[in-house]
Amino acid sequence: MKLDKPVLGGPCWTELGTDDLEGAKGFYGELFGWRAETDPRQEAGGYTVAHLGDAAVAALAPLYQETQPVAWNVSFAVADADTAARELTAAGGTVLLGPMDVFDVGRFAVAVDPAGAVFQLWQARAFPGAGVFNAPGSLGWVELLTRAPERAVEFYTTVFGWSVASSAHYTRWGIDGADFGGMVRMDEKFPHEVPPHWLPYFAVADVDASAARAAEASGTVLMEATSVPDGPRIAVLRDPRGAVFGVYAAGQEG
Incomplete structure (x- = not known):
C-alpha cells in the first residue's frame, strides 16, 4: 500500500480470531518471524500482539463468542467511533458490537x-495501530471480496470518503489517491457458503517460499503463487485452523 502509517479512513490494524491461540503463535511466528506478547491482564482475555522488532504489526486473539468464525479481521481508523458507527448505519451497514473502550488504548466497534x-472501526488513543507497513512480515494491502461491488463502492466511499480507481479487472481503494487496498467481485468460482469478507495481505521476501513454508506447517495454499499482470x-x-490471508512480494505494493 502507498500508506506507511495509520491515517484516518485507512487500514490501521489486523487481528486474527482463533480457537487455537498457541498454535497461531507458532504458525505465524514461523511464517513471518513474529514475536508474540500476550497481555497478562485477565480482562484482556488472552489478547496477543505480534511484533517485528519493537513494532506492533498484528494481533492474535481467542474467539470471544461462540458464533465468531476463525478469521482475520481488518480495522479502519476513524476520528470518532460513535460518529462513524452512526454514519455506517445510515449508509446501510450494521454495528455488531460496540462502540466500546479498550482500556486507555482506543475505542472500537465491529460492523458489517x-x-x-x-470489518472494524478503531478510534486511537494510546495505540494508533500497526507500527510498520509494507515490510516483510507486516500488513501491506487489504482486499474486499464481495458479491455486490457497486453497493460496496457506494457504502465505503460514503462512510470513509475513499477514492476509487477502477479498471476492467480490478478496483483499488485509496485515501486521496494513495492506494491501500482493492476489491474483487465474488463470482461462481467462490462457493456459496463463503461469505463476503476483508482479506489482509502481508508482505514477504519470497512468495513461493512463504507458500511452501505455510504448507509445511499444516497450512493450505488456496491460490498458488502467481504474478499479477502489472502487479x-x-x-x-489458509492457516491450520481455517483463517485465510494473502502474501505478496515486498516492494511491489500499490
Missing part, C-alpha cells in the same frame, strides 16, 4: 457492510 463483509507476485493461504 450491506453485503455482509465484517505483485501473490499467493492466498
Whole structure:
C-alpha cells in the first residue's frame, strides 16, 4: 500500500480470531518471524500482539463468542467511533458490537457492510495501530471480496470518503489517491457458503517460499503463487485452523 502509517479512513490494524491461540503463535511466528506478547491482564482475555522488532504489526486473539468464525479481521481508523458507527448505519451497514473502550488504548466497534463483509472501526488513543507497513512480515494491502461491488463502492466511499480507481479487472481503494487496498467481485468460482469478507495481505521476501513454508506447517495454499499482470507476485493461504490471508512480494505494493 502507498500508506506507511495509520491515517484516518485507512487500514490501521489486523487481528486474527482463533480457537487455537498457541498454535497461531507458532504458525505465524514461523511464517513471518513474529514475536508474540500476550497481555497478562485477565480482562484482556488472552489478547496477543505480534511484533517485528519493537513494532506492533498484528494481533492474535481467542474467539470471544461462540458464533465468531476463525478469521482475520481488518480495522479502519476513524476520528470518532460513535460518529462513524452512526454514519455506517445510515449508509446501510450494521454495528455488531460496540462502540466500546479498550482500556486507555482506543475505542472500537465491529460492523458489517450491506453485503455482509465484517470489518472494524478503531478510534486511537494510546495505540494508533500497526507500527510498520509494507515490510516483510507486516500488513501491506487489504482486499474486499464481495458479491455486490457497486453497493460496496457506494457504502465505503460514503462512510470513509475513499477514492476509487477502477479498471476492467480490478478496483483499488485509496485515501486521496494513495492506494491501500482493492476489491474483487465474488463470482461462481467462490462457493456459496463463503461469505463476503476483508482479506489482509502481508508482505514477504519470497512468495513461493512463504507458500511452501505455510504448507509445511499444516497450512493450505488456496491460490498458488502467481504474478499479477502489472502487479505483485501473490499467493492466498489458509492457516491450520481455517483463517485465510494473502502474501505478496515486498516492494511491489500499490
